[in-house]
Amino acid sequence: MSELIKMKGVTKVYSLGETEVHALRGVDVKIKKGEFISIIGPSGSGKSTLMHIIGCLDRATSGSYFLQGKDVNEMDENQLADIRKEFIGFIFQDFYLLPDVPAWYNVSLPMIYDRIPPKERKKKAVSILNSVGLGDRVNHLPNQLSGGERQRVAIARSLANEPEIIIADEPTGNLDSVRGEEILKILSELHKEGKTIIIVSHEKYVAERGKRKIHLKDGMVEGKG
Amino acid sequence: MFRGFLIEILRSAVESIKANKLRSLLTTLGIVIGVMTVIGVMSVISGYKQYIANSFSQLGANVLYVSKYPWGFGMSREEFKKIQKRENIGLREAEALKEYGTSFKYVSPSILRNMKMERGDKEAEEVQIEGASEDFSRITNRNVSLGRFLSKDDIVYNRYVCVLGQDVVNTLFTEENPIGKKVKIQGRQFNVIGIMAEKGKMMGQSMDNTAFIPYTTMTTFTGKRSTINIAVYAEEGEETREEIRWILRGVRDLKPDEEDDFSINSSEALISQFNQLTSTFIIISIAIAAISLVVGGIGIMNIMLVSVSERTREIGVRKAIGAKSGEILGQFLMESVVICLVGGIIGIFLGASITKLISIVSSGILFHIPIWSIFLGFGFCFSIGVFFGYYPARKASKLSPVEALRYE
Numbered sequence: 001m002s003e004l005i006k007m008k009g010v011t012k013v014y015s016l017g018e019t020e021v022h023a024l025r026g027v028d029v030k031i032k033k034g035e036f037i038s039i040i041g042p043s044g045s046g047k048s049t050l051m052h053i054i055g056c057l058d059r060a061t062s063g064s065y066f067l068q069g070k071d072v073n074e075m076d077e078n079q080l081a082d083i084r085k086e087f088i089g090f091i092f093q094d095f096y097l098l099p100d101v102p103a104w105y106n107v108s109l110p111m112i113y114d115r116i117p118p119k120e121r122k123k124k125a126v127s128i129l130n131s132v133g134l135g136d137r138v139n140h141l142p143n144q145l146s147g148g149e150r151q152r153v154a155i156a157r158s159l160a161n162e163p164e165i166i167i168a169d170e171p172t173g174n175l176d177s178v179r180g181e182e183i184l185k186i187l188s189e190l191h192k193e194g195k196t197i198i199i200v201s202h203e204k205y206v207a208e209r210g211k212r213k214i215h216l217k218d219g220m221v222e223g224k225g
Numbered sequence: 226m227f228r229g230f231l232i233e234i235l236r237s238a239v240e241s242i243k244a245n246k247l248r249s250l251l252t253t254l255g256i257v258i259g260v261m262t263v264i265g266v267m268s269v270i271s272g273y274k275q276y277i278a279n280s281f282s283q284l285g286a287n288v289l290y291v292s293k294y295p296w297g298f299g300m301s302r303e304e305f306k307k308i309q310k311r312e313n314i315g316l317r318e319a320e321a322l323k324e325y326g327t328s329f330k331y332v333s334p335s336i337l338r339n340m341k342m343e344r345g346d347k348e349a350e351e352v353q354i355e356g357a358s359e360d361f362s363r364i365t366n367r368n369v370s371l372g373r374f375l376s377k378d379d380i381v382y383n384r385y386v387c388v389l390g391q392d393v394v395n396t397l398f399t400e401e402n403p404i405g406k407k408v409k410i411q412g413r414q415f416n417v418i419g420i421m422a423e424k425g426k427m428m429g430q431s432m433d434n435t436a437f438i439p440y441t442t443m444t445t446f447t448g449k450r451s452t453i454n455i456a457v458y459a460e461e462g463e464e465t466r467e468e469i470r471w472i473l474r475g476v477r478d479l480k481p482d483e484e485d486d487f488s489i490n491s492s493e494a495l496i497s498q499f500n501q502l503t504s505t506f507i508i509i510s511i512a513i514a515a516i517s518l519v520v521g522g523i524g525i526m527n528i529m530l531v532s533v534s535e536r537t538r539e540i541g542v543r544k545a546i547g548a549k550s551g552e553i554l555g556q557f558l559m560e561s562v563v564i565c566l567v568g569g570i571i572g573i574f575l576g577a578s579i580t581k582l583i584s585i586v587s588s589g590i591l592f593h594i595p596i597w598s599i600f601l602g603f604g605f606c607f608s609i610g611v612f613f614g615y616y617p618a619r620k621a622s623k624l625s626p627v628e629a630l631r632y633e
Binding site (some may be wrong): 022052055077082085092096109113115117157158223 | 227229231233240241285457538539541544545548626627
């Protein structure tokens, strides 16, 4: 399997006024295509920061990051946006759905930026919603859906542009264990279909799903990265 | 493809405005007032302009009117009092002009009175009767449709003859040919010698409720001392005006250091005076509009800043799923432009309604909205939307995705 993600010596420093916060202190990560990875660690360990950098939402302060052999540090803002649009699908703890538009429109959002024609967008959004078991919730607004359903809409949205990598940040954090289990099941299925899955969590049972775990502590990888 | 994106951000702009109806409406108020002012004032002024132009074109182009009073606006009390003291213009002046004029041929006194005309038991009220000379039809370019106009002999011999306007004919005669029949003015019998060609209505008022009689005959009603107007057909423009001036100064015995004690009026001069006056109004209204548009624009900027900060999370999500900075910028810019254009549409609508209302109240004057003022209004709204929306939109587009997502 080819190397999808290759990070070496990645650091991230935030300056909060006078003090500097070292969120990452030299992280090496290699992820192959089709892997199912859990990034685990206590809060403050830098796992969210790492996730943001992997997901091209943020830049490393130093260190190298190659995504599919391309140097991410060399890319400008627009190129990073293109990477997020085409390669990466995000799932967030708080779902982050737009509240005023129906489920299908939320799912179709990434396709807008990919310039897919409106009719095609809706058709595709509906079919993805079907695949996550929400075929009968297409026209519901987010506040008419349960937490589990909202997270499934968010998963559907992350799949809209058929990304290579799906990054889930505490995807079950706001759900009870039954709903959480459903979400994890969907992610496992996506892994079976060949997607690269990266779950960030501090919960053991969630992290156990990963075929390989990256333990973070104090901004460094514990053991083998 | 790009068009699809435009439609999408338009749609999202409309959604977001709909989600905050009251707020958006209040925001547009400045824009609404600005556009309303422009449209309203422009319509009323252009309506009046046309009205004035039409009214005075009745008097004929190239016609100079010699009168005691100047035509126009904005005379002070002192000026008016001074002018009141001028010696009346009389037939003496008209006759002098006729006799000595070289750059012009046609001269006619114009003595107007509204009087009743009768025939048997039929009456025509408030007929505008004009004492004129045989030149009058040439000066004003009005012709008879039947019979003849006044002749020199009619004038010289004070004949009791009249030429009727079509309305008077319709009121006093039924089927028969009026030529040669008799009508009564102020108890005097007049022979009908001709009928004027119909002129129709102008601004709701009939131009055919008239009759012409020899000015010499007219003076038996009005006396010889009241002031009259003298119409001159000015073939040579300024040269004619100067010549009239010198003849009148001679007739009225003015010394070289004395001012003219008469006025030479023309419809062109009056129209241009009116235009000058209205251009002041236009400038004032544009200033009012500009102020309210700028205030409105600042309101738009304010509300867009609020909107950006309220939707920081949304901006983060959009960026996370692949929106470029330019696309976020476009989305918020579109929103402020749409708000401004909605304000513009409301403003145009209100301006048009006010115009319509004034039209109804002022019965007769037709106000229309000049097309260019609509384009001007829209253009302004668009520019304000872009200008005042740019800063908030740029702020939105520059947000870092991570910080935007973390925003509580």
